[in-house]
Amino acid sequence: MIRVLIADDQPLVRRGLALILAPEPDVEVVGEAGDGAEAVARAEALRPDVVVMDIRMPVLDGVAATAELARTLPGSRVLALSTFDMDEYVVAALRAGAYGFLPKDVSPEELIAAVRTVHTGDAVVAPRLLTRLISAYVRTPAPSARPAPPLPAARDGLTPRELEIWRLLAVGLDNAEIAGELDISVSTVKNHLTGVFGKLGVRDRAQAVIxxxxxxLVEAERRGA
Structure with a gap:
C-alpha cells in the first residue's frame, strides 16, 4: 500500500484529492493537513510514503515544509501541486527535495500515476510545464532566504557526449527523442544520464534541467514562453 498524506489549505481541495486517491486498491489516504507546519507534524506521526503538498499554504509554505521533510523524513516523498503553471516556488520546491510537480488541473488518472511514480523514487513533472517553468524562474533572482546552491565544478568533468545529452534534456527532449537526435540507443542515453546526474550531484531530470x-548551458530566452 502507498500511504498518502494530503496537505492543502482548502478543505474542499483536500476532500477532492482524497476522493480521487482513496478508491485505488494500492493507495491509502492516512491523513490530511491544512498548512505546511501541520503537514510536517502529521508526516512525522504518520510516516506516509507520499505527501501531496500544495505549494502556497499559510503558517509554513509548501517549499519550506518540503525542505523540512527532505531533511527529517526522506522516506516521505513530496509531490508538489500548484494552481499556477508559472510559479517560481515550484522550482524552489524541486530544489528543496520534492520528487515532482503537477498543476491542479491534471486529470485524476495523471494524479494517481504521479503518486505511484513518486512512490518508486522517480521524478514526475508535467512535461508541458517543466521547461517553461524554469525559463520563467531563471529570469527572477532566487529569494534571498533560499539562495541557489553553487553549480558543482563537476560540469567540467562531463564528456562532450554527456554535455550534449544534458543540453537536449534541458530543452525538453525525452530519452527516445535524445536517442533519435544522436542516433544512439535509449539504453545508452540512460547510461549517459546516470553519469551526468552523478557528476552534477543532482537526483533526477528535474534537478538536471534546473x-x-x-x-x-541553456539560455531561457532561447525558449520563450
Missing part, C-alpha cells in the same frame, strides 16, 4: 539553466 542546473542546466542556472549554469548557462
Amino acid at each position: 542546473a542546466a539553466y542556472e549554469s548557462g
Whole structure:
C-alpha cells in the first residue's frame, strides 16, 4: 500500500484529492493537513510514503515544509501541486527535495500515476510545464532566504557526449527523442544520464534541467514562453 498524506489549505481541495486517491486498491489516504507546519507534524506521526503538498499554504509554505521533510523524513516523498503553471516556488520546491510537480488541473488518472511514480523514487513533472517553468524562474533572482546552491565544478568533468545529452534534456527532449537526435540507443542515453546526474550531484531530470539553466548551458530566452 502507498500511504498518502494530503496537505492543502482548502478543505474542499483536500476532500477532492482524497476522493480521487482513496478508491485505488494500492493507495491509502492516512491523513490530511491544512498548512505546511501541520503537514510536517502529521508526516512525522504518520510516516506516509507520499505527501501531496500544495505549494502556497499559510503558517509554513509548501517549499519550506518540503525542505523540512527532505531533511527529517526522506522516506516521505513530496509531490508538489500548484494552481499556477508559472510559479517560481515550484522550482524552489524541486530544489528543496520534492520528487515532482503537477498543476491542479491534471486529470485524476495523471494524479494517481504521479503518486505511484513518486512512490518508486522517480521524478514526475508535467512535461508541458517543466521547461517553461524554469525559463520563467531563471529570469527572477532566487529569494534571498533560499539562495541557489553553487553549480558543482563537476560540469567540467562531463564528456562532450554527456554535455550534449544534458543540453537536449534541458530543452525538453525525452530519452527516445535524445536517442533519435544522436542516433544512439535509449539504453545508452540512460547510461549517459546516470553519469551526468552523478557528476552534477543532482537526483533526477528535474534537478538536471534546473542546473542546466542556472549554469548557462541553456539560455531561457532561447525558449520563450
